[in-house]
Amino acid sequence: MNNTWAREWLPSFVVPFVSLSYPTDTPSQPDSFPNSTYYNDGLLDACFVVTCIAVFAILRDITRLWFAEPFARWHLTRQLRKSKTRKNSVNGKGGLETPPKGEKTPLLPPNITKAEERILQRNVQRFAEQSWSVVYYTVQWGFGLYVNHNLPTSIFDMKYLWINYPHIPLAGPVKFYYLTQTAFYTHQILILNAEARRKDHWQMMLHHVITVPLMVVSYSYYWTRVGCLIMVLMDWCDIWLPAAKMLKYLSFSTLCDAAFTFFMLSWLVTRHIIFVMVINSAIYDSKAILPYGWDPARGYYFTRGVYIACVGMLVALQLIQIVWFWMICRVAYKVISGQGAEDTRSDDEM
Template sequence: MSARNGHVTRQRSGSLQKTLQNIEDDPKHHIAGSLAPQTPPTSVPSSPRPKRLHELPSQGFLNDLVTMRWMRRPSSSFKLLVLPIILYINWALVAPQFNNPWARLLFPSNRLPDSAQGFRQYAKSYWDLAFVAYYIVVFSFVRQSMTIYVLKPLARHYGINKEAKLDRFAEQGYAVFYFSISTSLGIYTMYNYMPTWFYRTEYFWINYPHWQMPGTLKVYYLLQTAYWTQQFLVLVLKLEKPRSDYAELVAHHVVTLWLIFWSYLVNLTYIGNAVYMTMDVSDVFLALSKIFNYLRMEKTKTVAFAWFTCVWTYTRHYLNILILWSVWKEFDLIPYQNKVWERERGAWLAPWMKYQIFLPLFLLQLINLFWYFLIWRILLRAIFSSTLDDERSDDEDDEPQKKKKE
């Protein structure tokens, strides 16, 4: 037992308890930071810090390409972004009678005859890689433009001046923006164009292979691929300051990209759309709770985090376990003649693929369960602990100094 600030606290024992305590007290953890107490906003900016690589003066567009700084410089990503548009327009004006090769970067490719319901249909194409590459550039430009010109000025307006908090506020603002759009598009696609509404899991397998895709589904899938690839590159190239749960996030992104790639390749886009939706909607509420926390809206942040917990429970556990159950129990709804590995027919689900699908989804569920355990510890601590604000600080810039004093 020890006394601190007039409060008696019990020393926790055991390496696991200590690890969990460190995570809960870590303001930079991507979940724990949602309720970490904040130092009061101040009009005094934080002390100057050395400039990061992407903040140094540009050495030129070619140098930005080689060093990948274009992902952090809107001026360079804009040049990459606008060039195919100019070439597309130029081709359309000069040679409209020929197929425009630049259209493959801007729009989905490999269109098929319209469906019986009258909506556009597409199949996979190697040009999908070019589409994804182009929209990685688009997301880099949008993300950094919003960060520099919208979200950081907004944070400063509300008294946030420390650079670390400005970065985190901008990250969460962009997350609200992106996941709100992706969730809406995913729901729209499932409701209007797919038999799987609402999580009628038997249609993941009935009439497989689903190699024909509604145009909206193909765009939705490829944009998600571009988004997560861009996020993964930012993470592994350390273009941003790494979080304390860096390893967890890398593992999460690796599993996510693995699922995206293989589900698209083997014509499992119906189940892929369902998984996407379970992941995205909870991230909106998580990001909102972090924003309210940075703004020191104490009651609002707790309410938002409670809503986040409810949404997470339903989507990332109930619905994801429903999907796992479907993989395990409904896999045999695939027509017998299509339970083969035949590229020519677009049928890739030989019987052993059941385990290949189940395992990554199960690993993703284990990661989510670990985070879910933390979520409840953090939420209960926020609700029932009256000394929380006295015992923790979210002053990320002061963290190294605190450790030195200890």
């Protein structure tokens, strides 16, 4: 995260794209990350975000094309061959023919129908799409947990989200966490418009369009501690929904239902209990602890307008999540009634 190494062997215009910008002196008595390099913020941070977007695009394709798709194709083809073998045995056809010695076993049964091939290809593609989400959110949630663990904040006493504001300069891990998350959600907006539209396309687009400005504003105005807490809360659920979908596409129905149930409970706790506690703290604790003021020289940005805008965006996110939770409850009803889990939010194209 230190850009000293980059300056030694890269052209100056490249440095902001591959390292964190605006290094500064470590505070004399930092309340977090005492051994980290500290940074200010600025427009050059956008260069690092652009690089992260490109890296995420590459990693997404590597995850999908090199790992997820080959595995899903192998597993689903194996399942289809077994199914065909059992079906032929029941019908007295003796199963699949064994290929002559020296020839490879065909990837697909010779009597596969076009409909079966279409379903197989669809499941392979969807499995691969969800795999990147599981990989990213698992890694980023773990890193976010590390960041929040080292900050002097707690979900049990949220006034520490606001005490000692403004929280500048930023520790390297905090800045890296914020910029990579901003890059990811910006990348998600691009992906939403590149892939086939799902049932909840506009809800997802609205969610990301609110999230990205909220992250930029909280980063620029140094509301980073509440931002770090919100991001780690959001990421936890986003591991389990794509994991449930992946299990569904591999035809592991029981495991899919179990993963979806865990996802639903996690969503309720993180996004409708703890997140509401965060909103409550933003509404009441921030005003009780911080006086209104605008002093860019010392990084103090807490006016009535900023307060209303940030709280408003948090409430808007909660309203979107309430709509989604209603959809999740519909899926839960299907699980309880024995129909199996199917995500009505985004599983089918429009």
